Amino acid sequence: MALLKEWRDKAYSETANKGDLQRLWTEYFQKERDIYAILLKNPDEVVKGTVKELAEKYSVDVMTMVGFLDGIDESLKERNPIEEMEEDTEVNLGFDKELLYKNMVAAGADWLYNLPEWEEIFSEEKRKELYKEQKDSTTVRKEQKIYPNDPCPCGSGKKYKKCHGKGKF
Template identity: 45%
Template sequence: MSIYEKWKEIAFEERDEASANKFWKDYCEIEKGIYEAILHNKEEIIQGSIKELADKYKVEPTYFMGFLDGINESIYETIQLEELTEISTIDLRIDFEKLYYNMHEAKAHWLYNLQEWDNILTEDRRKEIKKEYNLSKTVVREIKIGRNEPCICGSEKKYKKCCGK
């Protein structure tokens, strides 16, 4: 069983609601610690084996795989998580703006509110990214053509008699 499969098994095993809440609360604290270290040190590039990196961030390799699962969409070149073992070497280059955006997407307020972001992105840039995220979730209604308005094809007929049939 790959380390990624172990992560999925641990993360998504059937539990009662209280156990699930405890698991995710504990995992979010672990994840927060990893991000605090990365942001504090402005680590744009993360290199090493899964085991070495898990030791560096003081987590189990399986939980480090959970971190990789979460950050995989915020790096310049995604990695095939299913193929990784503890001795696999990875070379991640983090896109911090995309990461900040994706943290909003995941509603991970415990991550996008970290004070360590001050070292990475200006407050104005963080506000812009949040605004971009909010705009991406805004539904824009298309302009509705009335039945009796001129047809959009330019035929000068009413829409209901032309393209609206």
């Protein structure tokens, strides 16, 4: 089975045990945030490698890397063959900074667009401008999947529903 299909079947499963899915997403969001924090430290470096090599580089399993590649794809300058990729497929993480910031805003992921690494990339004014541009656009995107009782991905230690997910449930 193609890796992306395997990841999506697992992560968006309608039939899986809810506790298992919660754990999967909670772990995924933490790893995702760690990878973005590393990438944003050198935002102009185009990281390249096979799916497997990148998983090793960021100390995650291959499926987590596949989820990450799925999530970042629409923010890349040169998109990857995510539908067909296998462990040995060469991929890149060369993202468009403005687009990535806006996609984080679109996903409602403030634990990502508020990463302190962004402060070195864009001024506060620029960040506000990008935020507004995204909020004013009419594009509707699906929100990232987090369950009410998950720990909030911002790292506060509170439940999502009591922190950044307040009012969403």
